[in-house]
Amino acid sequence: MRYAIISDMHSDLEALTAFFEETAQLGIDKIICLGDIVGYNASPNECVDLIREKKVKCIMGNHDMRASGAVGIGDMNLLASESMEWTKGVLTEENKKFLEKLPLKVRVNNRFLAVHGWIDDTDKYIFGAGDALKNFKLLEAVRNINLCFFAHTHVPITYIQADTTVKLNLDTTVKIEKDVNYLINPGGLGQPRDKDPRGSFLVYDTETQDVNFYRVEYDIQATAEKIIEAGLSPRLAERLKLGW
Numbered sequence: 089m090r091y092a093i094i095s096d097m098h099s100d101l102e103a104l105t106a107f108f109e110e111t112a113q114l115g116i117d118k119i120i121c122l123g124d125i126v127g128y129n130a131s132p133n134e135c136v137d138l139i140r141e142k143k144v145k146c147i148m149g150n151h152d153m154r155a156s157g158a159v160g161i162g163d164m165n166l167l168a169s170e171s172m173e174w175t176k177g178v179l180t181e182e183n184k185k186f187l188e189k190l191p192l193k194v195r196v197n198n199r200f201l202a203v204h205g206w207i208d209d210t211d212k213y214i215f216g217a218g219d220a221l222k223n224f225k226l227l228e229a230v231r232n233i234n235l236c237f238f239a240h241t242h243v244p245i246t247y248i249q250a251d252t253t254v255k256l257n258l259d260t261t262v263k264i265e266k267d268v269n270y271l272i273n274p275g276g277l278g279q280p281r282d283k284d285p286r287g288s289f290l291v292y293d294t295e296t297q298d299v300n301f302y303r304v305e306y307d308i309q310a311t312a313e314k315i316i317e318a319g320l321s322p323r324l325a326e327r328l329k330l331g332w
Contacts, residue, residue, distance in 0.1 A: 089197070090115055091292045093274045095122035095204070095239030098151065099175065100278025100328075101131035103287040104138055106306035107277055114291060120196060122239035123149025123204035126179070126187070128171050128279055128324055130314040135278075136183040148190035149204045149239065150211050155179060156188035163211075171320055199294055200235040201227070213240050214271065217254040220247035224254065224269050235270045237292075242276030244288050244301050264297040272299060278311075285331035
């Protein structure tokens with residue numbers, strides 16, 4: 089099986105469309121979304137509709153949770169909360185219900201675990217080896233699983249645990265080995281935050297046990313113009329161009 093893993097497209101229809109065009113050439117069997125379909129950008133319904141049309145297996149991100157109304161937005165920063173208010177106002181009731189019913193985590197074919205933030209908390213970020221080590225301890229409770237894909241930081245990265253040591257890996261190809269634990273982030277598809285404005289995703293091949301990271305070009309200007317036309321903050325448009 090070849091899995092494409094995506095996350096944090098954040099209502100960026102152009103990035104999501106470019107991803108589907110790119111993966112049509114990669115022999116993908118299944119697409120897994122680690123959450124945050126909506127938020128920040130200006131095409132929330134279009135992105136949810138496309139995800140549903142393509143039958144992508146999704147979990148709930150922190151923005152999806154708030155867009156559905158399951159959780160309030162009082163703890164969000166100003167930029168996120170303003171865009172979330174707008175998003176909640178334009179989302180159809182059908183799409184809100186879709187987001188509300190998404191699971192917080194999923195075990196995929198006994199191969200790997202998919203989460204958004206921490207294994208036990210959608211809102212928390214895995215920043216650095218210390219956070220990774222705590223999540224590796226949480227992963228121990230998931231029987232016969234040594235691989236977890238996570239998101240939320242919008243930065244592609246791999247944490248590897250062998251014995252009690254946690255190593256950070258920025259390679260674009262990672263070989264999954266037995267008796268070694270992995271936490272892997274595909275990066276942000278629709279709002280990258282690693283200073284590379286191209287959309288980020290990865291492909292996991294269960295036969296070769298290779299994880300390969302990819303970047304995809306998309307029409308950032310079109311996404312930026314939609315943000316301005318919707319009356320959202322111009323900062324959201326500018327950060328896309330900077331990959332931040």
